Amino acid sequence: QLQLQESGPGLVKPSETLSLTCTVSGGSISSGSYYWGWIRQPPGKGLEWIGNIYYNENTYYNPSLKSRVTISGDTSKNQFSLRLSSVTAADTAVYFCASKFAGSGRFDPWGQGTLVTVSS
Amino acid sequence: QSALTQPASVLGSPGQSITISCTGTSSDVGGYNYVSWYQQHPGKAPKVMIYDVTNRPSGVSNRFSGSKSGNTASLTISGLQADDEADYYCSSYTSSTTWVFGGGTKLIVL
Numbered sequence: 001q002l003q004l005q006e007s008g009p010g011l012v013k014p015s016e017t018l019s020l021t022c023t024v025s026g027g028s029i030s031s032g033s034y035y036w037g038w039i040r041q042p043p044g045k046g047l048e049w050i051g052n053i054y055y056n057e058n059t060y061y062n063p064s065l066k067s068r069v070t071i072s073g074d075t076s077k078n079q080f081s082l083r084l085s086s087v088t089a090a091d092t093a094v095y096f097c098a099s100k101f102a103g104s105g106r107f108d109p110w111g112q113g114t115l116v117t118v119s120s
Numbered sequence: 121q122s123a124l125t126q127p128a129s130v131l132g133s134p135g136q137s138i139t140i141s142c143t144g145t146s147s148d149v150g151g152y153n154y155v156s157w158y159q160q161h162p163g164k165a166p167k168v169m170i171y172d173v174t175n176r177p178s179g180v181s182n183r184f185s186g187s188k189s190g191n192t193a194s195l196t197i198s199g200l201q202a203d204d205e206a207d208y209y210c211s212s213y214t215s216s217t218t219w220v221f222g223g224g225t226k227l228i229v230l
Contacts, residue, residue, distance in 0.1 A: 037219075039221075046123065046209065046221060046222070046223045046224040047158075047166065047209050047211075047221040047224070048221065049211070049218065049219040049220060049221060052219070060217055060218060061218070062121070062218060063121060063216065063218065064121070096165055096166070101171075104154070104171060104172055105152075105154030105155060105156045105171055105172055105211065105212065105213055105219075106156055106168055106171035106172065106175075106177070107156065107158070107166075107168060107211070108167075108168040108171070108177065109165075110165040110166055110167075111165065112165055113165050
């Protein structure tokens with residue numbers, strides 16, 4: 001059974017880079033059966049798709065974040081990561097990692113989410 | 121890309137049926153059968169209830185169903201229960217090879 005868990009700093013200073021890691025268990029990020037994605041949710045607001053990575057390292061990003069986002073994978077650790085540069089208070093959110101079935105629109109399962117606050 | 125349009129809130133009584141709409145464009149909802157619906161209780165991660173317009177994952181109650189007509193997708197919940205009270209989000213694939221979510225709908229069970 002696939003399980004995902006986010007980890008990383010809960011506090012990031014403005015203008016710095018947010019870095020989060022998602023550890024996958026019960027499946028391999030090298031599998032072509034899934035895409036691996038990041039979604040965020042500012043406090044009290046809706047969900048925003050950040051981007052996906054596929055096993056062949058192809059990446060897909062939200063156009064509104066593309067200039068600041070990098071998603072990468074580490075097959076040796078079965079992890080994938082998010083880097084978001086030049087953060088501001090508007091990037092304060094709960095960040096979720098999720099798997100997405102290839103050939104489907106199904107994001108499932110999701111990690112529990114981790115709150116990242118941008119503040120000096 | 122613009123968020124898909126959902127009503128801010130929907131009200132229903134136990135036992136009733138409700139429908140939540142999700143309106144996009146021909147470049148997302150109308151163009152692909154990759155619309156999903158997610159249920160989110162406070163403080164929890166979203167859970168997929170419907171995927172690819174009409175499909176229900178194993179373990180999800182058959183009280184949940186999905187459909188699509190043109191650029192609008194819909195989630196219907198029948199036999200409303202207290203535990204159905206949650207936020208619901210739709211999502212869709214887009215012609216830009218990206219994904220977009222709706223703004224979310226708060227379902228209130230009276």
